[in-house]
Amino acid sequence: HEWGAEGWLPFPPALLQRKKSQLDVLEIPSIPNPFPELCCSPFASVLSASLLPKATSRKKQVIKVYSEDDTSRALEVPSDITARDVCQLLILKNHYIDDHSWTIFEHLTQIGLERSLEDHELVVEVLSNWALEEENRLYFRKNYAKYEFFKNPGSFFPEHMVSFSNETSGAISHTEILQMFISSSTYPEIHGYLHAKEQGKKSWKKNYFLLRRSGLYFSTKGTSKEPRHLQFFCEFSNSDMYMSLAGKKMSGAPANYGFCFKPNKSGGTRDLKQLCADDEQSRTCWMTALRLLKYGMQLYQNYMHPYQGRSGFNSLNISPTRSFSENSLVAMDFSGRRSRVIENPTEALSVAVEEGLAWRRKGCLRLNAHGSPSASQTATPNIAIHRSQPWFHHKISRDEAQRLILQQGLIDGVFLVRDSQSNPKAFVLSLSHGLKIKHFQILEDDGKQFYTLDDGHTRFTDLIQLVEFYQLNKGVLPCKLKHYCAQIAL
Secondary structure (H helix, E strand, O other): OEEEOOEEEOOOHHHHOOOHHHOOOOOOOOOOOOOHHHHOOOOOOEEEHHHOOOOOOOOEEEEEEEOOOOOEEEEEEEOOOEHHHHHHHHHHHHOOOOOOOEEEEEEEOOOOEEEEOOOOOEHHHHHHOOOOOOOOEEEEEEOOOOOHHHHOHHHOOOHHHEEEOOOOOOOOOHHHHHHHHHOOOOOEEEEEEEEEEOOOOOOEEEEEEEEEOOEEEEEOOOOOOOHHHEEEEEOOOOEEEEEEOOHHHHOOOOOOOEEEEEEOOOOOHHHOEEEEOOOHHHHHHHHHHHHHHHHOHHHHHHHHOOOOOOOOHHHHOOOOOOOHHHHOOOOEEOOOOOOEEOOOHHHHHHHHHHHHHHHHHHHHOOEOOOOOEOHHHHHOOOOOOOOOOOOEEOOOOHHHHHHHHHHHOOOOOEEEEEEOOOOOOOEEEEEEEOOEEEEEEEEEEOOOOEEEOOOOOOOEOOHHHHHHHHHHOOOOOOOOOOEEOOOOOO
């Protein structure tokens, strides 16, 4: 029988003739839930991507993402989610500003390797290559150098490491080099010396290497490029490239500028093709060229169109920086009899800086009961005001500071401020410039009333003033402070 407008009705004869196996499963009509809000608790520990469109019909999987302070967050995501989409989800949930530098890192703990996932890579596919016994992790942090070679190719491709085929004539600009990597059949050749770990041995051998579209080769006779002297080393289309974090300690590498190729499928250290450069500039050039040759135009598309993901998250039309309510705010000037809107962006910025400096002066020079600054407050600057700043790192070592900056990208202007280890009453500004990390001591001057980087010629009442000044002015530093290195929490 079936339910009709007049009650129970007999089945049609055609339906009664169906096979018994077809009648074993009854289709029960769905009953709408009168309390849908009870099915989705706001206190759930797993963040679900099902709130996003087009994600409900696909198979889902729970992944775990870590931050630098070892806090983690579990995400329920579709199986075809990209690394860029995972970043976008975490940015939304944590209310971060999206400056396109957020990156998912794959960290292989046991063998000390790490790489940044490309924005278009499928995260679940990467996890499927991990063995069950491996304690690998995914990290979420900034990578300011991810697409820096598109903006400043000169620092990534030194002239002594790049050559061109005979078909190319005349001087070649760095922009043309990038175009060759991306789309042209005329390729630039990367060459130079690298140390290679011999297969099955602990020793390393220095050879002259050449990178071409067909693969990576080394010369068996000095710097000869003749085909009879070139031996194939690695084909990188079916391998992933990693940076070595502890090559000197774990593999006996001659320097700390190691990188290697690992097959896409899980494998041990015997399957690694390990290399080591003599300096950071050489390693950066090799790794950048390998990325461009492997992914080519896809990297340029990731850089130009960061929200074109495969899993449909871009359909949210998310603003990368400001919300609608923030965009409705305007800068105002209340100094005159009548308030006015500040339409000039430069004027608005200068007014904001002036107000901030005035506010800090009032905080540092509070009056005592007799109407004059107290002796205790004028004797020492406000030493705690910088503790809440994301660029300040309390009591970390020089090596730890270098590791943090290296992880977030060795481009000009990446910096942090930390406590000095040699002088407990001073601080240190660690700054990246020219693919090197430099350290500048911040001294307390004039009876601990001011901070200075240039022996008292330029003085600041607190570290925030100092950092903001060098963000706008190079001063005695090799470059301005551009990107602060922070340890975020999920």
